[in-house]
Amino acid sequence: MYKIKLITIGKQKAGPHQEISDEYLKRLKSEAAIQLVELTETPFRSVAEKDKVLKNETEKIQRTISKGSFMVVLEAVGKNFSSEKFATEIDKISENSTREIVFVIGGPLGLSDEIKKQANLLLSLSPMTMPHDLARVVLLEQIYRAMTILKGKVYHY
DSSP: OEEEEEEEESOOOTTHHHHHHHHHHHHHTTTEEEEEEEEOOOOOSSGGGHHHHHHHHHHHHHHHSOTTOEEEEEEEEEEOOOHHHHHHHHHHHTTTTTSEEEEEEOBTTBOOHHHHHHOSEEEOSOSSOOOHHHHHHHHHHHHHHHHHHHTTOGGGO
16 A cells, blocks of 8 residues: 655634545545644744745755655746556555655745755646645645546546
């Protein structure tokens, strides 16, 4: 079984995005060992505090990632995949389902350069910027789609 951890900065707001995310998390439980970790956002009053905020959030993320995990950071300028190639990539990364794949979604100020440098893969869901709640929905749907592709299920078609 695939081992997947989704780390997000901030909790998803109640509403339609949360309902859809919950549905995909529920569906994924039969396809993969999936864990959602919502780390508390570091409060800030202005963008001038960005370095302090990102340093704090970086430390939280690093404490949450197990040694040997494959870290995928969502980044607008990251690599793009078709759904089929994304599924193949997940399969390849998991090394026969023994390696945990950790996806990281940043908070309102993004992610530090340090986290981006530590990433094994920078992944772009789109070159367009999207709200983090929507990015979570899109990522979960694509992970679920990848699982169905790998298992030959009809969902993808």
